[in-house]
Amino acid sequence: MIDHTFIPKSWEPLNLGAVCKIRNGYAFKSNDFQENGILLFRQTNIDGENVKLKNAVYLPEKYLTQFKDYIIEKGDVLIGMSGSIGKICVYNLDKPALQNQRTGLLQFESVVEKKFIRYYLEVLEQEFVKKSKGIAVLNISAKDIQESDFYLPPLPEQQRIVAKIEELFSSLDKGIE
Numbered sequence: 001m002i003d004h005t006f007i008p009k010s011w012e013p014l015n016l017g018a019v020c021k022i023r024n025g026y027a028f029k030s031n032d033f034q035e036n037g038i039l040l041f042r043q044t045n046i047d048g049e050n051v052k053l054k055n056a057v058y059l060p061e062k063y064l065t066q067f068k069d070y071i072i073e074k075g076d077v078l079i080g081m082s083g084s085i086g087k088i089c090v091y092n093l094d095k096p097a098l099q100n101q102r103t104g105l106l107q108f109e110s111v112v113e114k115k116f117i118r119y120y121l122e123v124l125e126q127e128f129v130k131k132s133k134g135i136a137v138l139n140i141s142a143k144d145i146q147e148s149d150f151y152l153p154p155l156p157e158q159q160r161i162v163a164k165i166e167e168l169f170s171s172l173d174k175g176i177e
Contacts, residue, residue: 007151008153010153010154010157011151011152011153012151012152012153013149013150013151014149014150014151014152015146015147015148015149015150016124016145016146016147016148016149016150017145017146017147018109018150018152019108019109019111019112019117019150019152020106020107020108020109020112020117020146021106021107021142021146022079022081022104022105022106022107022142022145022146023099023104023105023106023107023142024081024101024102024104024142025041025070025098025099025100025101025102025103025104025105026067026069026070026098026099026100026101027100027101028040028059028063028067028098028100028101032059032060032063033057033058033059034057034058034059034060035058036058037058037059037060037061037063038058038059038060038061038063038064038095038096038097038098039051039053039056039057039058039093039095039097039098040056040057040058040059040097040098040100041072041078041091041097041098041099041100041103042057042100042103043080043082043083043084043100043102043103044056045089046078046080046084046087046088046089046103047089048087048088048089048090049089049090049092050089050092051089051091051092051093051097059098063098064096064098067098070098070099071096071097071098071099072091072096072097072098072099072105073091073096074091074092074093074094075090075091075092075114076090076091076105076106077089077090077091077105077106077114077117077118078090078091078099078103078104078105078106079103079104079106079121079145080102080103080104081102081103081104081139081140081141081142081145082102082137082138082139082140083102083137083138085125085128085129085132085138085139085140086121086124086125086126086127086128086129086140087125088118088121088122088125090118102139104142104145106118106121111152111155112152112155112158113155113158113159113162115162115166116153116158116159116161116162119161119162119165120150124148127148128140128144128145128148131144131148132144
């Protein structure tokens with residue numbers, strides 16, 4: 001739970017949906033899966049900064065044209081909405097992929113630093129798990145994610161926060177080496 005007493009007054013209280021929308025994926029048929037072609041980005045591909053390709057499945061090349069509303073490009077931010085609730089992944093591959101159901105693609109408004117929202121979502125992951133529903137496999141809707149409380153700092157402050165986080169991660173990486 002986020003302690004809201006320490007949030008600066010300059011940060012605007014909003015719902016997350018005011019700064020980013022969640023695009024749901026498409027329910028591709030498993031009988032269309034193949035061993036090569038266009039990557040189908042599924043829950044199992046979510047792995048933080050990288051896309052996990054172990055057990056990846058692919059779709060025919062023609063699907064890029066046929067399902068253009070579900071294309072994922074390098075730099076897109078995706079969120080797990082089933083099983084791996086709230087897990088974030090930045091799509092880092094050069095080739096486009098297609099977005100499977102139960103993965104959400106974050107579409108940002110211009111008033112936000114994309115990396116700031118990504119880091120903020122990592123803080124909200126446990127909140128998303130609490131909001132999720134289901135017995136065997138937990139699920140969360142795009143609406144539930146978008147209705148989450150969010151505090152938006154001014155853009156220059158978002159950029160300073162991202163720079164500091166990345167500086168700290170860089171120091172941590174050097175320490176590990």
